[in-house]
Amino acid sequence: xxxxxxxxxxxxxxxxxxxxxxxxxxxxxxxxxxxxxxxxxxxxxxxxxxxxxxxxxxxxxxxxxxxxxxxxxxxxxxxxxxxxxxxxxxxxxxxxxxxxxxxxxxxxxxxxxxxxxxxxxxxxxxxxxxxxxxxxxxxxxxxxxxxxxxxxxxxxxxxxxxxxxxxxxxxxxxxxxxxxxxxxxxxxxxxxxxxxxxxxxxxxxxxxxxxxxxxxxxxxxxxxxxxxxxxxxxxxxxxxxxxxxxxxxxxxxxxxxxxxxxxxxxxxxxxxxxxxxxxxxxxxxxxxxxxxxxxxxxxxxxxxxxxxxxxxxxxxxxxxxxxxxxxxxxxxxxxxxxxxxxxxxxxxxxxxxxxxxxxxxxxxxxxxxxxxxxxxxxxxxxxxxx
Ligand code: PLP
Numbered sequence: 001x002x003x004x005x006x007x008x009x010x011x012x013x014x015x016x017x018x019x020x021x022x023x024x025x026x027x028x029x030x031x032x033x034x035x036x037x038x039x040x041x042x043x044x045x046x047x048x049x050x051x052x053x054x055x056x057x058x059x060x061x062x063x064x065x066x067x068x069x070x071x072x073x074x075x076x077x078x079x080x081x082x083x084x085x086x087x088x089x090x091x092x093x094x095x096x097x098x099x100x101x102x103x104x105x106x107x108x109x110x111x112x113x114x115x116x117x118x119x120x121x122x123x124x125x126x127x128x129x130x131x132x133x134x135x136x137x138x139x140x141x142x143x144x145x146x147x148x149x150x151x152x153x154x155x156x157x158x159x160x161x162x163x164x165x166x167x168x169x170x171x172x173x174x175x176x177x178x179x180x181x182x183x184x185x186x187x188x189x190x191x192x193x194x195x196x197x198x199x200x201x202x203x204x205x206x207x208x209x210x211x212x213x214x215x216x217x218x219x220x221x222x223x224x225x226x227x228x229x230x231x232x233x234x235x236x237x238x239x240x241x242x243x244x245x246x247x248x249x250x251x252x253x254x255x256x257x258x259x260x261x262x263x264x265x266x267x268x269x270x271x272x273x274x275x276x277x278x279x280x281x282x283x284x285x286x287x288x289x290x291x292x293x294x295x296x297x298x299x300x301x302x303x304x305x306x307x308x309x310x311x312x313x314x315x316x317x318x319x320x321x322x323x324x325x326x327x328x329x330x331x332x333x334x335x336x337x338x339x340x341x342x343x344x345x346x347x348x349x350x351x352x353x354x355x356x357x358x359x360x361x362x363x364x365x366x367x368x369x370x371x372x373x374x375x376x377x378x379x380x381x382x383x384x385x386x
Contacts, residue, residue, distance in 0.1 A: 019063050020103075026067050027099065030075075034083050041079045048077060090251070090279050095311035101364035102313050110362040115348035116340040121362045122349055125152060128366060133320055135285045136304075139297045142320035144349070150320045151327075151354040152306075152363055156278035157194035158356060159303040159319040164198045164243055166326040167272030167300070171242040173329075184208045184234050185243045188222040188257070190250040192276060208239065220253050222246065224261035231269055243272050246299075248292050249280020256280075259295025267298065275302045278317065282309035312366050328353045 011019065051073045081092050112121025129150025130143045142148045153159045168183060175182075185204055187195045189211045199209040210230055214220040231241045244266045246257040259275060266273035275296050277284065281304025284293045296302050303319045306312040321327055332353040334343075342348045352358050 022063055022067070024103075026070070031082070034080055035085065037075065037078075037080050037083065039080050039083045039085045040088075041077050043077045048073065091309050092307060092314060093309070093311055094307075094313045098311055098313045098366075101366070104364040105362050108362070108364075111359050112362055113352040113358050113360050114338060114340065114350040115342055118362070119348075122351060125351065125362075126150070126349060129318060129320065132306075132318060136281070136293065137290055138293075138302060138320055139322075141322040142302065146322075147324060148320060148322040149324050149349065150318055151351055152360075152366070153303075153317045153319050153355060154315040155194075155317050156192065156276060156303055156305055157197060159278075159301075159317050160192075160194050160245065160274060160276060161198040161201055162319070162327060162331060162355060163272065163274050163301040163303075163321065164195075164202050164204075165330045166321070166323075167243045167274075168202055168204070169330045170272070170326050171240065171270075175240060179240055181205055182208075182238065182240045183243075184210060184231075184239045184241045185245070186210045186212065186227055186230060186241065187245040188212050188214045188220075188247070188250075190214055190220050190222075190252060190255060191245055191247055192251050192278065194276075194278075195245050210234075214255075220250065220255045222257045222262065224258060224265060227262060227265055231265065231271075235269075241269050241271055243274070245274045245276055246295075248275060248277035248284070248296075251279060254280055256292045259293070260298065261295075263295055263298030266300075272300045273298065275299045278303060278305040279308055280304075282306065306366055310366075312363075316363050316366050318366075324349075324354065331355065 079088075080086060082094060110118040110121045112118040112125075115122045126144045126149060129152070130145075133142050133150055140146060142150065144150065153162065164185070168180075171183060172179060180203055183204055185195065185199050185208065187210070191211060196209055196211070200206070212222060212226050212230055214222060227244065234241055244262060246259050246262045248256050248259070250257075263273050265271075275293075277293070280292070281302075283289045284304075293302075300323065301319065301321045303317060304310075306316040306318055307314040310316075338352075343350050351360060
């Protein structure tokens with residue numbers, strides 16, 4: 001993009017200010033007119049290659065020309081998830097507060113994989129996830145003051161993968177690494193396919209991923225009796241049940257699995273119990289919906305996608321665990337170039353050890369939402385103060 005000075009110089013602060021205003025105006029106009037766009041993009045596959053040159057331009061262009069291209073060539077290929085007329089898949093609503101937070105994230109561009117790489121990134125994430133955990137009335141063990149804590153993952157799929165890895169390794173430490181082929185995972189035929197994918201990545205044999213049948217007699221919730229029977233049968237043939245996934249708000253029908261009973265079964269068989277509330281979890285902050293989380297007290301991990309129903313920009317999936325060391329034991333690496341005093345002295349949380357990638361972005365979009373300016377607790381949550 002042409003910085004305006006004619007040459008290929010980086011933009012200075014004044015140009016950033018000017019172009020930033022122009023960009024915000026563009027987004028503000030987009031929101032103003034969003035209802036005029038067809039919600040579902042009407043383009044045919046391959047439409048864009050016909051509209052763009054086949055090599056990157058050699059000369060910079062003005063921001064106005066770039067925005068004109070976005071308007072005429074890109075917006076027709078957008079499916080408008082933020083439109084009030086969007087009813088597909090699941091809610092994925094951001095908010096003005098979230099958008100403003102994203103500007104901060106992009107502008108400051110912290111990469112907080114270790115505490116030392118930006119102490120504020122780690123500490124603010126811990127504090128805000130504790131706040132969110134308290135709003136959801138999660139048990140104390142999920143908060144950072146004890147052995148647990150919260151961490152932002154990109155997606156619910158990553159959340160279930162990291163806890164599955166933690167549970168797998170915890171079990172293998174007890175029964176020996178050679179038992180990998182005997183490990184069994186349980187969910188229902190309504191559990192999100194993220195569980196199956198996590199099993200594939202974690203090396204769980206495909207035939208040991210049990211997606212137990214549900215039907216209308218339980219409103220498609222997982223039946224504790226069926227789970228118990230499956231576990232007993234697997235134990236009787238020498239297999240090792242180690243992971244059970246319950247869902248609060250299944251993707252197809254928003255069914256809630258019976259968390260208490262499932263947790264009891266998991267506990268009595270020494271299994272990890274994960275609760276996937278990716279879609280519906282945000283609603284449980286409202287006192288009248290909190291009952292759907294009853295039983296989460298007994299779970300080992302809990303996840304909800306703030307980017308689905310919590311007015312936060314994609315991607316922001318909140319995961320809490322009771323035993324952070326289980327995650328760290330599975331995911332930690334400590335190469336020479338990442339060593340630093342605070343980490344070596346075990347004084348800090350290094351989120352690199354709670355997730356798959358090393359690098360991680362900072363998500364102001366969640367934190368601006370937490371600000372009273374934007375989010376008034378409970379009833380008036382959906383009102384963004386202006
Ligand atoms: N679990 C449930 C219940 C979901 O509804 C979804 C997404 O629709 C997922 C998991 C997967 O979420 P993500 O796209 O964040 O991996």
